Amino acid sequence: MVKAPRIAIDAMGGDTGVAVMLAGAARALERRGDLHFLLFGDEALIRAELQNHPELAKVTEVIHCDDVIAATDKPSQAIRRAKTTSMGQAIAAVKSGRADAALSAGNTGALMAMSKLALRTMPGIDRPALAALLPTLGENDLVMLDLGANTESDTRNLVQFAIMGAAYARVVLDVPKPRVKLLNIGTEELKGTDELKDAAAILRGAENLSMRFDGFTEGDKIALGDVDVVVTDGFSGNIALKTAEGTARFVVDLLKRAFTSSVRSKIGFLISRPATELLRHHLDPNNHNGAVFLGLNGLVVKSHGNANEKGIANAIRVAARMVREDLTRKITEDLQSVPSAVNGGAK
Template identity: 85%
Template sequence: MGSAPRIAIDAMGGDVGPAVMLAGAARAHDRRSDLSFLIFGDEAAIASELGRHSGLAGVVEIVHCDDVIAAEEKPSLALRRAKTTSMGRAIQAVKTGDANAALSAGNTGALMAMSKVALRTLKGIDRPALAALLPTLGDNDLVMLDLGANTECDTQNLVQFAVMGAAYSRVVLDIDKPRVRLLNIGTEELKGTDQLKDAASILREADYLRMRFDGFTEGDKISRGDVDVIVTDGFSGNIALKTAEGTARFVTDLLRRAFTSSVRSKVGFLISRPATELLKHHLDPNNHNGAVFLGLNGLVVKSHGNANEKGVANAIRVAARMVREDLTRKITQDLADIAAHRADQAAAQ
């Protein structure tokens, strides 16, 4: 286990800003008292919210920033202001070692661009990927990546994503040998693009890694619970994620409309309320908040812009666990194992 995590928080991102970020930090600290925080943003606004959370006394340092990245700002423009913005300075704190991980609920594109430039990719990683936890019908959530960082991916990208996703799954889901599958239009070996088929061929032979490659899976089977890591390119992954989120909202809205359509429906709602509350809990994105940029020389977590304090606390929990479990070292070791295996194969030929 690593040392006590210190999390750099961009307090100005998201729909609510300092209020929800400080409340989330307080909630996370209530669960694990070894946490401490560097909070970046408007000092007066942060101090005002900090006064509402006595439990954070002595574990928070405020770093004033005049500049904030707008929600719709282009990443290229945001990069020019990285050194003055709350988001950019939170990432910089990870680079300098003042913090172990950074968290922001702000502009995703800007956060990715700043993180890539400031932290760079790990040796053996061509591109970082955005990974998140999704709910399933099984005993555990699943890790899915890439969810939008890379619209086009080659074979090596997909293999590297599988390595990173498996390491992340071992850390956050505590699964010793995660089941890994590639998202495809069918489960047959002959289906899919050349990149998918080539990546599958490489992963089938990687039995020396702490993962179990199970071939392909289709979009309608993502939530079944029979896989721990799903790997895809960022274009397909983002569409799949947005479709799943939209379907969840559709189901909950449809149920709400059905249960309020008549007196009989309202009585039925009261009878079935325990079941509907369980469904609501399962589909609540705050229970799965905290997407991660994997493959960088530092840990960066993206919170939903509309996350509540529970969601922010969960994102902090994800960041802290990656710090404690030294995720970056585990990814680096797996990449080294692949390189060593290929060197042995080349020498044997």
């Protein structure tokens, strides 16, 4: 187990700039003092901001990069500039072993493309998947994947996603045998596409996996808290994620309007403020920040582009914990428990 995770950060990525990225790193360092950082980007800007974080400066190396991936850049454009950009060099640091994980709040498509090209997929994995934590009504959050890396997924992809998602859940949720379900249009065994039904059959028969496969779940039941890992293709997963985020904003905005509509409502707000603060905290995406590209020969974490320092700190925490728990090894071991026709021939 790695005692001092080295995190490579694309300091120029995201909407909030260098100041928030470094403030997040400083906040993460306050929680766990064993972290080390490689910051890629405009050296002058980074060093000027580091003056506000003397403790962070002690455990940080700054690598100057002239080029930055923009939010509007296409993945094909980003790949051609991988060697000169802050995002590309952060990923390269993982490939070379200089860093244990990379973090960026920048262009998701570019990050996925460059990560896959540089790090390649693990033996036994056909395609990487994007996984993230979502809030539930239960005691724990849940892991959901794929959230947009693959618009189409076959049976083998779905089984591999389930294996990777379960391994990730064991690390971030600290659940020894995660409950895994496939997202479907119904819970009956006859519902859904052939790919879903075939994947379910394989997962039911894989008794040696460190998971408990519980069949199918529907979109309106995801947040109930009776599942630890929800597996789907990237097309449906991304829609589900965006719908959940939009619903959360809708609820918060609706409450704001309701509580400011009259004097009586404002008094009601003061009385119910503890409950509304709890709701706001539960729905705050910064408390669940840090999506992970699973299935690569290296660890890459994607932060929300508009994450605040708390969100960046949480994303760093996710990256560091994956390093300490050796997530890649866990996924490799789990792949041995399914037929070679499904795991891509991993031995």
